[in-house]
Amino acid sequence: MLLLVLIAAGAAAAWWLQAPLPQRAGAAVGGAPLELEIEPGTTPRGVARAAVQAGLDVRPDLLYWWFRLSGKDRDIRAGNYEIPRGTSPQALLQKLVRGEEALRAVTLVEGWNWRQVRQALARAEQLRPDSAALSDAELMAALERPGVPPEGRFFPDTYTYAKGSSDLNxxxxxxxxxxxxxxxxxxxxxxxxxxxxxxxxxxxxxIVEKETGRAEDRAQVAGVFANRLRIGMLLQTDPTVIYGLGERFDGNLRRRDLTTDTPFNTYTRTGLPPTPIAMPGKASLLAAVQPADTRALYFVARGDGSSHFSTTLDEHNRAVNRYQRGQK
Known part of the structure; x- marks a missing residue:
């Protein structure tokens, strides 16, 4: 008789571990997952209580003893978790032990400037805006780069993060x-x-990142700028001028903008500007250090995303007339 009782109890326990944990009515609207936050230092018993408070309709002592009997109760990790409907006690424990936190993502796009990065972080879902109250100098100091300007220092990519993480991370x-x-x-x-x-x-x-409409032109564009740097010729690149104008740029670059001197005006100053003007991607980084072997000193946009490259000013002027002014 005792054996039968033990067998029945074991079968019931096995069923319970695999069965979906019920949720309290209204705990998650429209079948959305429950949100469970476990603070660092929370005990296994506290984790069980937090799970019930989050909306699981189960006795906390049952969860607690399952944690204990599993031998993994001390392996549960702090973090922010999403518990989908239908999660079993066993699956719940596996999620907590593996630290499978609810993740969000923010994408930093190639060619964005620092102002756009700030805006993307501010819009990111459930990302703690610790940087919002910091000046650029304070922010870079917090990242252990005091005195370094933030422009162009961050690699454009998609970054995942746990809900509630700091944007500084x-x-x-x-x-x-x-x-x-x-x-x-x-x-x-x-x-x-x-x-x-x-x-x-x-x-x-x-600069290559901002000047390139087509990937295949990157090395050629870099080659033009490398040639100009070698002979001390002005780079004369519009994106640096636009960057120097900042929020004053209204989408229309005027002749007076090209002649008004700023540290970023490569029509009035030789060499490179003092800082990057955007975030370059991997391809632009490689193009900058491995430019095409070309004699070209000029290029102009064709209007289809590609560029026409010229070795002489006369050839360049003809290309400008053709592609920019519509003259044959």
Whole structure:
């Protein structure tokens, strides 16, 4: 008789561990997952209570003893979790032990400037805006890069994060990702590059990123700028002028903008601007350090995303008349 009772109890326990945990009515609207937050230092008993408070319709002592009997009660990790409808006690424990937190994502896009990065972080779902109250200088100091401007320092990519994470953690990952990408690119630089440092490579890459409509033109665009740098010729690139105008730029670049001197006006100042003007991607970083072997000194947009490259000013002027002014 005792054996039968034990067998029945074991079968009931096995069924319970695999059965969906019920949720209280109204705990999750429209079948949405429950949100369970476990603070660091929470005891296994506290985890069981938190799960019930989150909306699971189960006795907390049952969950607690399952945690204990599993031998994994001390392996439960703090974090923010989503518990889908139909989750069993066994699946719940596996999720908590593995630390499978509810993740969100924010995408930093190639060619974005720092202002756009700030805006994307502010809009990101359930990302704690710790950077919002910080000046650029304070933010970079918090990331252990005091005195370094933030423009172009973060690698454009999609970054996942746990709900409630700090945006500073996302920025730190993006900063280190750019460090790695830039270091790898600089190690592959052409022997005859006119660039003197990885910093200059980052700046040039940001210009290439903004000047390129088609991926196949990147190395050629970089080649034009490399040729100009070698002979001390003005870069004369509109994106740097636009960047220097900041929020004053209304979408229309005027002749007076090209002649008004700013640190970023490459029509009035030789060499590279003082900082990057955007976030370059991997391809632009590589193009900056491995430009095409070309004699071209000029290029103009054709209007279809591609560019026409010229070696002489006369050829360039003809291309401008054809592609920009519609003249034959």
């Amino acid at each position: 996302v920025l730190r990952r993006a900063l280190h990702a750019m460090d790695r990408r830039l270091e790898a690119a600089w190690a592959q630089r052409a022997p005859d590059t006119p660039l003197k440092s990885a910093e200059q490579a980052l700046i040039l890459a940001s």
